[in-house]
Amino acid sequence: MLAKTANGLYWMSRYIERSENTARLLETGLRMALTRIEPSHDEWKSVVETAGVESAYIQMHEEYSAQNVIDFLLRDKSNPSSVMSAIDSARMNARLVRTAITRDVWESINESWLKLKDVLKRPVSDSQLPTILGIIRQQSALIRGSLHGTMLRNETYSFSRLGTFIERADNTARIIDVKYYVLLPSDSYIGSSLDNVQWESILRSVSAHRSYRWFYKADYIPTNIAEFLILNKSMPRSLAFCYDKLNENLNVIGRLHNDQNICQEHSCRILKMLDSHDATSIFTTGLHEFLTNFIDENINLGTKISEQYRFYQ
Amino acid sequence: MPLSLTEIMQNTKINNTDINSDQTKTQFDEMYGTTDSNRLPYDGYNEWFKQQDPKSLKKKSNEAETIFRRSGITFSVHGKNEPTERLIPFDIVPRIISSKEWVALSRGLEQRVTAINSFIHDIYHGQEIIRAGVIPEELIIKNQAYLSKMIGVNPPGDVYTHIAGIDIIRTSENEFFVLEDNVRTPSGVSYMLENRETMMQMFPELFASVRVRSVSDYPKNLCRSLNAVAPPGCQGAPTIAVLTPGIYNSAYFEHAFLADHMGVELVEGSDLRVVNGKIAMRTILGFQTIDILYRRLDDDYLDPLNFNPDSMLGVPGLMDVYKAGNITIANAPGTGIADDKAIYSYMPEIVEFYTGTRPLLNNVPTYRCSETDTLAFVLDNLSDLVVKEVHGSGGYGMLVGPAASKRELSEFSKKLVNKPENYIAQPTLALSTVPILVKSGLAPRHVDLRPFVLMSDKIEITPGGLTRVALKENSLVVNSSQGGGTKDTWVLNE
Numbered sequence A: 001m002l003a004k005t006a007n008g009l010y011w012m013s014r015y016i017e018r019s020e021n022t023a024r025l026l027e028t029g030l031r032m033a034l035t036r037i038e039p040s041h042d043e044w045k046s047v048v049e050t051a052g053v054e055s056a057y058i059q060m061h062e063e064y065s066a067q068n069v070i071d072f073l074l075r076d077k078s079n080p081s082s083v084m085s086a087i088d089s090a091r092m093n094a095r096l097v098r099t100a101i102t103r104d105v106w107e108s109i110n111e112s113w114l115k116l117k118d119v120l121k122r123p124v125s126d127s128q129l130p131t132i133l134g135i136i137r138q139q140s141a142l143i144r145g146s147l148h149g150t151m152l153r154n155e156t157y158s159f160s161r162l163g164t165f166i167e168r169a170d171n172t173a174r175i176i177d178v179k180y181y182v183l184l185p186s187d188s189y190i191g192s193s194l195d196n197v198q199w200e201s202i203l204r205s206v207s208a209h210r211s212y213r214w215f216y217k218a219d220y221i222p223t224n225i226a227e228f229l230i231l232n233k234s235m236p237r238s239l240a241f242c243y244d245k246l247n248e249n250l251n252v253i254g255r256l257h258n259d260q261n262i263c264q265e266h267s268c269r270i271l272k273m274l275d276s277h278d279a280t281s282i283f284t285t286g287l288h289e290f291l292t293n294f295i296d297e298n299i300n301l302g303t304k305i306s307e308q309y310r311f312y313q
Numbered sequence B: 001m002p003l004s005l006t007e008i009m010q011n012t013k014i015n016n017t018d019i020n021s022d023q024t025k026t027q028f029d030e031m032y033g034t035t036d037s038n039r040l041p042y043d044g045y046n047e048w049f050k051q052q053d054p055k056s057l058k059k060k061s062n063e064a065e066t067i068f069r070r071s072g073i074t075f076s077v078h079g080k081n082e083p084t085e086r087l088i089p090f091d092i093v094p095r096i097i098s099s100k101e102w103v104a105l106s107r108g109l110e111q112r113v114t115a116i117n118s119f120i121h122d123i124y125h126g127q128e129i130i131r132a133g134v135i136p137e138e139l140i141i142k143n144q145a146y147l148s149k150m151i152g153v154n155p156p157g158d159v160y161t162h163i164a165g166i167d168i169i170r171t172s173e174n175e176f177f178v179l180e181d182n183v184r185t186p187s188g189v190s191y192m193l194e195n196r197e198t199m200m201q202m203f204p205e206l207f208a209s210v211r212v213r214s215v216s217d218y219p220k221n222l223c224r225s226l227n228a229v230a231p232p233g234c235q236g237a238p239t240i241a242v243l244t245p246g247i248y249n250s251a252y253f254e255h256a257f258l259a260d261h262m263g264v265e266l267v268e269g270s271d272l273r274v275v276n277g278k279i280a281m282r283t284i285l286g287f288q289t290i291d292i293l294y295r296r297l298d299d300d301y302l303d304p305l306n307f308n309p310d311s312m313l314g315v316p317g318l319m320d321v322y323k324a325g326n327i328t329i330a331n332a333p334g335t336g337i338a339d340d341k342a343i344y345s346y347m348p349e350i351v352e353f354y355t356g357t358r359p360l361l362n363n364v365p366t367y368r369c370s371e372t373d374t375l376a377f378v379l380d381n382l383s384d385l386v387v388k389e390v391h392g393s394g395g396y397g398m399l400v401g402p403a404a405s406k407r408e409l410s411e412f413s414k415k416l417v418n419k420p421e422n423y424i425a426q427p428t429l430a431l432s433t434v435p436i437l438v439k440s441g442l443a444p445r446h447v448d449l450r451p452f453v454l455m456s457d458k459i460e461i462t463p464g465g466l467t468r469v470a471l472k473e474n475s476l477v478v479n480s481s482q483g484g485g486t487k488d489t490w491v492l493n494e
Helices: A003-035 A042-050 A054-060 A066-074 A083-096 A103-119 A129-150 A155-183 A193-205 A209-216 A222-231 A239-254 A262-275 A279-285 A287-308 B040-050 B054-071 B099-123 B137-141 B189-202 B204-209 B218-227 B252-262 B318-323 B335-339 B347-355 B372-380 B406-418
Strands: B074-077 B084-087 B090-097 B163-170 B176-182 B240-243 B265-267 B272-275 B278-283 B286-290 B292-295 B328-330 B385-389 B423-427 B433-438 B441-450 B452-455 B459-461 B466-470 B484-491
Touching (some): A003 A042, A003 A129, A066 A083, A209 A222, B090 B189, B090 B433, B099 B163, B099 B347, B189 B466, B218 B240, B372 B406
Parallel strands (some): B240 B292
Antiparallel strands (some): B074 B084, B452 B459
């Protein structure tokens, strides 16, 4: 496989994942804004922070109003994480690797791009937002379905999976990290109803509020939530799940060569690190420190993949 | 747009008889001829057509557009703003060629392409044609498209024009003319294939009743044809790759399409480098040798060390690998000389010189303004002629006499007198028409045809080709960049 193709597949999937994650963040933001008793822009601010685009946002806007944030995260072309930018980049990469993906995959990405370009032509008001977010979610489900249903399970598929899970791991880690210190400024909040709303929003932003209930059959408890999103291997957006999948796919690619598999070694180490923890030990280490370290290691893996498989040279 | 043809901007009005004495005066329609009853090749289709509900046909027509848009069969248009992607309009009424007509056409094409290949070989070797006084030396030597780096180089199998797209126009029942020989990197073949796919998807019953020759083998044939001219340095089964300038190129869709259908890699210059005297592509497991490069990149950009030093699209050292016999480049560098318009005017002589037989396909009569008597004639008849720049393409710098104002004519006269060798002139021809589907039913529109010819150890011509159609009434401009569309082209089985 051409290194350029591997690179294209990887980024195609990262951007598809990103567009969906950004949409989900907005959904959470909207919900938080609706359930607030007093009007506040804090939630929209934390949405921007979670998306990791704070500095770019500040250059464009002075305050964190719903309208500004929605526009910045949905449509702004100067924001590489906006849904429109992400789907644009996903399609451009899909075009680049057109010969490596099935017609179904290409057409689903192309159709999503056409559809989203159309619905995001004009600024989106709060009242239209739920419908539009629904469309975005539906489109990414179509793309995922065609990838899942039509791609040969070989290294082509694996490179696209690597992109998905590196992006997702990064996203989940950031969501927990941002909420952790933004939402728990002092002990006095803990256990309050406001606190409950905050924690639920974390679960919602990774579509896990229902599955949390199925799994724990109990109220929101910070240690459970952390455990669920970080360590639970049956939860498809948890860090441990992502690293299970990364490992699996690096294995598939590794079978092609006899060289030392630097990437796999690295992902194995991260997985072992996750396995060695439980919620209590994470909180003892410090959740923020733990997550910051994880985010760095995850970025490192991305770099190692691009080096070992010659993405750029 | 990918179909970088010269405009066929001749006016419909038939002009002075002294220029076109043997030209048909009435419009020739391929479905109806010059009468009201349809021509034989269209019998089967018309039988089917009569039973169709016009409304449902219109619906099918919109459906076709959706199919094309969804599959991203687009070409990029680069304007002042960001690049946009456009669809080439597709008309659902096929253009039909009888098997007898096709046999005659393909014989002519085979003869012409054989001659062109021999001509290119000759001008980079012994130059017999110059010594025989058939073509003036300076026309070759001073030509921008003549690559001195190709002198004495022997391409594998002595094949230069692996893929040729010969543009044909028709003016009457029995008259076909070659308008242009595209032997650099002819495009449009993906539309030929996709048009057929779309038609078969929409009208399966039609293909059950009318027996149409298949075009779907083209990618397989192209693969076979290229494999047959692997370089001498190739060991084992040859590896083919398609070289594209990248995703921003207007014909990128076609490049990806061909690589995909041939099952080979689509590479850019940045994926390639010279490794141990061979061209290799960067894969996830290191560099892998390529033996045959189907390039969709102009000569000038191929190799910054040997040609344009500013090119970022090519591969430094490619020409040296080529000369050492370690890679096949298709089409060979330097073929552009044969689609030069000044050379075109000599094509009947070229065909006769190399094949020893009279040309089976006619040239459009072409006046070389470099010749003093001819220049005087062209100046006298300027308002009836189409004048083209010798090296121009895409319709730039040309004059359409019948459509030009007095001022334009006098300004162009000055240009002609100043630099006559830069121009050729042609009469305006009445292109045949084929009906398209419009609101009120069927209406005739002008068409041309680009069949694709593959050459290696043998010559293969896919039955059909790309039919381009001017969608505006009376317009002779079939270029998709100017509102032209395409049709599926059928060659009937016996």
